Structures are given as structure tokens and as C-alpha cells.
């Protein structure tokens with residue numbers, strides 16, 4: 144099984160990265176082939192709403208979304224990571240999601256996807272719009288949400304490293320993605 148992590152945090156060594164890596168390590172231990180990309184290292188421009196994709200089936204923007212899309216197609220499971228930014232997702236993750244507009248529905252249908260969402264607030268409901276956004280998108284595209292790691296109360300860079308219980312939960316989630324097919 145190929146599993147692709149897609150990290151939407153702009154912060155290197157941040158909490159999304161730590162948690163996503165723990166999930167991927169668990170999945171790898173259980174036998175999956177894992178890889179990950181950091182959106183901050185890629186050139187993924189926002190959708191321009193030119194609708195060229197509707198006419199030609201392809202986005203006209205020449206950026207890293209094309210390579211990323213081919214990685215996504217080869218991966219049975221995607222793990223999407225974003226911290227909560229202003230009760231929403233990061234700009235990097237939003238630009239990436241907006242580009243789904245130009246992609247064939249077949250790529251999404253029945254695709255298994257998990258979420259990893261750290262946030263500074265200790266109140267989990269601060270992530271309600273992020274969770275709601277993903278729930279609606281996944282339902283619309285007929286994707287299968289197979290796990291969510293919501294981690295409130297991590298604010299500083301690398302703080303998630305100290306949360307050993309959460310790291311264990313992340314590793315367990317990674318393993319379960321592979322074993323509970």
C-alpha cells in the first residue's frame with residue numbers, strides 16, 4: 144500500500160510535521176510504502192477560475208501541482224495535514240484544495256484519506272470549521288475519511304514532540320490505516 148502525506152504547514156519542524164511523520168512511521172512499520180511532500184516547498188498556485196480545465200480537462204497553470212497529482216494518483220491513501228490558522232486551514236493547504244476544482248472526479252472517488260490537525264487552542268471546537276470543511280468536501284467527492292488526529296493545545300514549534308501519548312496515538316493510527324483495510 145502506498146501512503147502519501149501532504150503537509151500544509153509553512154513551519155519547518157512544526158507540529159503538523161511531527162505528527163504526520165509519526166503516522167507515516169506507524170504505517171511503514173505495518174508494511175506500507177510511505178512518502179510525503181511539504182506544500183511550502185512546492186509551487187502550487189491558487190485556482191484562477193479561468194475554467195480552462197472545464198474545456199480541456201487540464202489545468203493550464205505550469206507548476207508543481209502536476210507532479211503532485213501523479214504522486215496522489217499512485218497512493219491509495221492520502222494523509223492531509225494542516226494546523227488551524229484563524230479557525231481555518233493554512234493558505235498553502237487552501238490553494239492546494241482549490242486546485243482540486245480542475246481534477247477529474249475519478250481521482251477522488253473512494254480515495255481513503257486521513258487528517259492531522261494541530262492547533263494552539265486547548266478547545267477542540269476551535270477546529271470545527273476545518274473539520275466541517277473537510278467533511279463536506281469528502282462527502283461531495285465521495286472520498287472515505289478513515290481517521291482524524293486532532294491535537295489541541297500545541298502552539299510552539301515542536302511542542303508535539305513532548306506529547307508522548309499523542310505520538311503513540313499517531314503511530315497507532317498509521318498502523319491501523321494499513322491493517323484495517
Ligand SMILES: Cc1cc2nc3c(=O)[nH]c(=O)nc-3n(C[C@H](O)[C@H](O)[C@H](O)COP(=O)(O)O)c2cc1C
Nearest residue numbers: 152154157158159226228229230262263264297298
Ligand atoms: C497565522 C497563524 C494563525 C493561527 N490561528 C490559530 C487559530 O485560529 N486557532 C488556534 O487554536 N491556533 C492558531 N494558530 C496556532 C497554530 O495552530 C499552532 O501553532 C500549530 O501548532 C501550528 O502547527 P505547525 O507547527 O505545524 O505549523 C495560529 C498560528 C499562526 C501562525
